[in-house]
Amino acid sequence: MSSNPNESAGPVTMMQAPLYLQYRFTAGTSSLSFLHAIKRGRLIGRRCPGCESVYIPCRGSCARCGVATCDNIELTDEGVIDKFTVVHIPIPNNPIKPPFVVAHIRLNGADNAFHHLIGEVDNDKVKLGMKVKAVWRPESEWDYGLDNIRYFKPLGGEHD
Amino acid sequence: MTDIAIVSYAQAPMVRDAGCANEVELIMPVINEALQACGLARTDIDFVCSGSADYLQGAPFAFVAGVDALGAFPPIKESHVEMDAAWALYECYLKMLAGDIDSALIYGFGKSSPGNLPEVLSLQLDPYYLQPLCPDSVSLAALQARAMLDAGRCTREQMNEVVINSRRQAQKNPRAQLRKPVSQEQLQAEVDWIAPLKKSDCCPISDGASALVICRESQAREMGLPYARVVGMDHRIESHMLGFRDLTDSPSARNAAKSAGLHNNIEAAELHAPFSHQEILLRQSLGLSENVDINPSGGALAGNVMMAAGLDRIGSMAAAILRGDYKFGLAHATSGPCLQQNLVTILEAA
Numbered sequence: 001m002s003s004n005p006n007e008s009a010g011p012v013t014m015m016q017a018p019l020y021l022q023y024r025f026t027a028g029t030s031s032l033s034f035l036h037a038i039k040r041g042r043l044i045g046r047r048c049p050g051c052e053s054v055y056i057p058c059r060g061s062c063a064r065c066g067v068a069t070c071d072n073i074e075l076t077d078e079g080v081i082d083k084f085t086v087v088h089i090p091i092p093n094n095p096i097k098p099p100f101v102v103a104h105i106r107l108n109g110a111d112n113a114f115h116h117l118i119g120e121v122d123n124d125k126v127k128l129g130m131k132v133k134a135v136w137r138p139e140s141e142w143d144y145g146l147d148n149i150r151y152f153k154p155l156g157g158e159h160d
Numbered sequence: 161m162t163d164i165a166i167v168s169y170a171q172a173p174m175v176r177d178a179g180c181a182n183e184v185e186l187i188m189p190v191i192n193e194a195l196q197a198c199g200l201a202r203t204d205i206d207f208v209c210s211g212s213a214d215y216l217q218g219a220p221f222a223f224v225a226g227v228d229a230l231g232a233f234p235p236i237k238e239s240h241v242e243m244d245a246a247w248a249l250y251e252c253y254l255k256m257l258a259g260d261i262d263s264a265l266i267y268g269f270g271k272s273s274p275g276n277l278p279e280v281l282s283l284q285l286d287p288y289y290l291q292p293l294c295p296d297s298v299s300l301a302a303l304q305a306r307a308m309l310d311a312g313r314c315t316r317e318q319m320n321e322v323v324i325n326s327r328r329q330a331q332k333n334p335r336a337q338l339r340k341p342v343s344q345e346q347l348q349a350e351v352d353w354i355a356p357l358k359k360s361d362c363c364p365i366s367d368g369a370s371a372l373v374i375c376r377e378s379q380a381r382e383m384g385l386p387y388a389r390v391v392g393m394d395h396r397i398e399s400h401m402l403g404f405r406d407l408t409d410s411p412s413a414r415n416a417a418k419s420a421g422l423h424n425n426i427e428a429a430e431l432h433a434p435f436s437h438q439e440i441l442l443r444q445s446l447g448l449s450e451n452v453d454i455n456p457s458g459g460a461l462a463g464n465v466m467m468a469a470g471l472d473r474i475g476s477m478a479a480a481i482l483r484g485d486y487k488f489g490l491a492h493a494t495s496g497p498c499l500q501q502n503l504v505t506i507l508e509a510a
Contacts, residue, residue, distance in 0.1 A: 015288070015292075017287065017291060017292040019282075019283070019291070019292075019294065021215075021218065021275060021276070021279065021280060022275070022276070023217070023218030023274040023275045024273075024274045024275075025217070025218055025219065025274055026179070026180040026181075026182070026274060027180060027182065028180060028181065028182025028184070028185055029179075029180055029181055029182070029185055030182075030185070031182065032180055059182060059184050059225065059228055060182060060184045060185045060188070060228075061184045061185075061188055061228045061229050062231070063227070063228040063230075063231070063232065063233070064231060064232075064233040065231045065233075066188070066191070066192075066202060066229060066230050066231020066232070067188070067192070067231070068185075068188055068189075
């Protein structure tokens with residue numbers, strides 16, 4: 001028999017303390033030019049004035065040189081697969097059914113790569129260095145995001 | 161006595177809203193300015209440490225993204241504190257004392273404009289009893305001001321004098337956010353905001369960034385760089401529970417100052433007091449005489465960039481010493497609700 005009523009109630013293992021914060025988030029000055037461009041179906045990167053590397057999407061600096069990027073550079077929607085992986089695990093709330101390919105795409109003329117999906121090719125046919133081209137959603141669906149591009153497909157069909 | 165020299169300090173203009181600039185765009189100009197001012201190359205810097213909090217702008221891992229501003233190639237040694245960058249400087253100070261490094265770049269940035277800062281700051285409170293109540297930082301400071309007034313530790317007029325002095329000093333500081341002179345009469349006529357605090361008693365909400373460079377005195381002399389010597393630095397913390405503290409005193413600031421080497425020849429002090437009564441509290445706790453020039457930069461009431469404002473006190477005092485305004489100075493930084501944690505740096509002319 002316990003003299004302390006709290007003891008008999010057992011340990012407290014969980015408490016709920018919900019807290020909601022609202023933000024008026026901003027993407028950054030250089031991200032802005034990328035977002036405005038992709039809304040119009042165009043791809044805008046930025047160049048480092050030092051090493052001349054071109055980054056897309058760009059966050060305003062050359063991470064290598066530590067200097068602000070300068071001119072906007074328009075890039076095509078074609079590039080190569082820099083790295084890729086085959087995803088076998090279903091991701092909650094993701095409508096894409098595994099297995100599917102996620103790749104790092106390096107656009108022609110760019111010095112960095114970004115994430116995207118690979119489509120219109122068997123997963124086991126995907127190769128490093130494969131040339132790919134963007135498949136865009138219909139223009140009516142374009143918004144401020146890289147998902148205006150549905151996926152990248154091998155350039156000229158399944159063979160590279 | 162150490163052989164640590166502050167050779168450079170750069171501060172972005174403090175503004176209410178930095179627009180859509182991201183952390184990289186905020187940090188990069190001050191880092192480049194601080195490095196160019198002292199002539200040290202990125203590759204000459206042994207260690208980089210930053211202070212920031214992602215909750216301010218609501219951007220997860222903004223502190224990691226900020227590294228893009230450094231030109232971290234070849235790879236650098238880098239660290240971060242989820243605190244004011246004054247504590248990032250303290251980390252570098254310890255590494256200097258330990259002989260691990262001979263130079264360091266310290267930066268702090270805060271972009272509070274995207275969120276509701278007084279509410280965001282409730283996240284720093286004890287998670288079981290206080291945080292669920294979501295008390296905002298201004299209300300907590302108002303409790304402290306009330307305790308000060310009721311205990312006779314300050315008067316309404318003295319709080320007004322703090323505001324008047326801040327605005328007067330800030331007129332010399334082109335980067336200050338609030339510089340408009342005010343009079344005792346104007347402040348007396350101002351209505352309460354969160355009583356007993358009036359809006360003028362509270363620091364503004366600011367966006368900005370600052371950077372500071374330290375190295376060995378020997379290196380500064382070799383390079384012919386003017387510098388301010390760090391005599392000592394220390395910090396102390398008080399209970400997380402506000403009810404356990406005497407809110408009208410700051411033993412942590414007093415002990416930190418004593419350990420940092422506080423002496424009677426201090427001519428000026430930069431006190432990180434985001435609320436007017438806190439400047440009075442700190443002066444009393446540190447035992448600063450009437451002759452000590454308080455906040456020659458205007459202090460936190462003239463602009464308070466979260467996570468940089470403490471470093472700004474140290475940088476501003478170092479800059480004042482470099483200008484030849486003072487020979488001995490004190491810089492104070494605070495963190496947490498109602499001056500919970502306090503860091504004191506004693507500086508002197510080389």
